[in-house]
Amino acid sequence: MRRIDDPFGFGGPTTLDGPYDVVVVGAGPAGLFAGHRAAALGGRVLVVEAGHGMYASLCPRVRAAASGRPIRDLEKFRMQCKRCTCLVGVGGAAFHFDTNLGYINGLTRSKIERASDGTTRSYSGLERALGDFDRARDLVASVYEQFYAWGLTRTSPAQAPEPAPADPAAQSAHHRTASAVFQHSDAAPSQEITVDESLVVVGALLEELRSLGGELLMGTRVTAVERDDRGMFTITAGEHRLTSRNVVIGAGKLGLDWVRGVIGTLGVGHLSPRKVDLGVRIESWRDDLAPLTEACHNPKHSFLNDRGDSVRTFCVCPGGRLMAYDFAGGLALDGQHCITTPTTRSNFGVVTNVTVPDGVDGTDFALEFSRAAMKTGEGRPVVQHVGDFLGEPLSGPPVPCSLLETTETDLRALLGPELSSDVEGMITRLNRLSPGMVGAHAVIAAPVVERVYPDLELTHDLESTVPGLFFVGDSSSKIIGVTYGAVTGRVAAEAAMSR
Structure with missing residues (x-):
């Protein structure tokens, strides 16, 4: 052979x-x-x-x-x-690519959802997949030990502080503010790999x-x-x-x-999946978005929208760039972590765990969003600056998107009123967390499509x-x-x- x-x-x-x-x-x-x-x-x-x-x-x-x-x-x-x-x-x-591996000090319940009794609860997808939180946590730890044995640099305690303490008096000002702005904030430390x-x-x-x-x-x-x-x-x-x-x-x-x-x-x-992750990526100057990664490399801030769907930050890439790839007849966006050659920009995803309409195949529903974006952009990702999206004047020169080819358009027409409201809600909350974090000069790019199997x-x-x-x-x-x-x-x- x-x-x-x-x-x-x-x-x-x-x-x-x-x-x-x-x-x-x-x-x-x-x-x-x-x-x-x-x-x-x-x-x-x-x-x-x-x-x-x-x-x-x-x-x-x-x-x-x-x-x-x-x-x-x-x-x-x-x-x-x-x-x-x-x-x-x-x-x-x-x-x-240079990337982020995930938690290193254990496992956290980083996502939220509305329970049947109307309360908000946090959960871990891996915990649900394996049926037991302790089992999932221990297996993540064993995977890291295997990575270290194969040559991954072991992160020192100074680089990977313990998760924020439960006692509000002992938490950092940043974490207390995040907890007041979002229904759930997870700043558990993670590890990067080049x-x-x-x-x-x-x-x-x-x-x-x-x-x-x-x-x-x-x-x-x-x-x-x-x-x-x-x-x-x-x-x-x-x-x-x-x-x-x-x-x-x-x-x-x-x-x-x-x-x-x-x-x-x-x-x-x-x-058919009843929930799929759809959304956008937001890109701005690295200094503007620095407060977002003050507590950890990849924070996960979440809130429930009026429909009970979770809206969260996703895959934060400080010093990174955006990337586009062909996906099932459409296109999708992601973020690159440029650890060894950081850029002057940072980006992160904003995704909604959308409830699929009754009688509609969830996978096809997500793919249609991807294909609609490709059609709107005439084969290119679609972008709009935050000021135009919110109807506000730009606060400075617009941030040039790191994608090579894009089509500027009215993103609200593509996203629809519900996803548009979710993106606006996330921008508002992040600017409450740190005023000016997501300025009018930042750029929004679509589409992001995840968890569609x-x-x-x-x-x-x-x-x-x-x-x-x-x-x-x-x-x-x-x-x-x-x-x-x-x-x-x-x-x-x-x-x-x-x-």
Whole structure:
């Protein structure tokens, strides 16, 4: 078989003899942890990845910088991609950029919702996915220890203070103000990781996977997963027909269309999602938004709107830039953390956990929002300055959006009155938290689309209604994020091997 070169010396397998104990689809954090854990437990494991090695999948501008070729005005040069295509490959989308890993001192209930009795309650998506808060917390801690063992710099206590104390008298002025402005504020410390560190961590993970007998097949797309009467799976991967006792799907956000096909073909139990995350990203000068990250790298401020839906800040990127990518016939935006080469701007998401109208498929509802934005922008992201959005005069020169191509438009027409009210409500609250934080010169960009997978019926070990078929990471419909994804991959692998 043709071997695929990889910077870590981990070429493709020379044979693909079955059956495998576990075939993992996707080599993002969830898939890599699933493959590693299953191999560590003695399983015969194959991880199949549509992209190539992590270094080969990096942004060409990043590779140029890493190879020592000079890049003048790196911020401007890296903005020249109209659409980001560095979202596949070993390591997944997250590890291809400087990024934020998540909590390091434990697990918090960072989200809120309106309970059936009308009260507001906080919760953790990982806790719900795994069925137990302590289990989820301990697994996050173990994932971090694994990252540290593979080369992640351990964050010192000075860099990662304990969460704000419950006693209001002992809390910082910032936290007391946030608690008064928002219904829920979570400033639990998190940890950042640079691309350089990601290359080290992923390389060490792959080396261990190989030493444990695991195999990695790159540059090969899985097109079909079938199951026979004996409970064995047949996986079509490129020109190969593989057999396995278990399949772990960690295809990531961009695998949505394919995963929906697998769900339909195998009859996986699922419902239309009743809630999807839709919204915008706000970008301004780094100094303006500095108060937002005073307490931690990635604060999560939330309130309930008049409809009882949660509105929250999402993925704060101090010193970062915006990025756009193609998504299921539409487009979507995200934020990049530019830790090693910070820019003069910062950005963050504002998302509403929207209740989908009765009788409407939630996934299609979210995708329609994405496609409507693309149509409005004639193929480009749509933007508007905060002053124009609020009907207020600009307080200074407008902030130039870091996206290369955009279409200026009336965002209220795209968002509709309800989402527009949510964005306005978040801006108002943030300016109460720190006057002038989101000025009229800041820019709003759309669309942001998250948590759009069908609501899969999974056990607390991530196994579907089809025995031996597991869904992890974004594909699980339960969680997003690097460490959460890694936890789900580990849990699924242990359950698969126990079968």
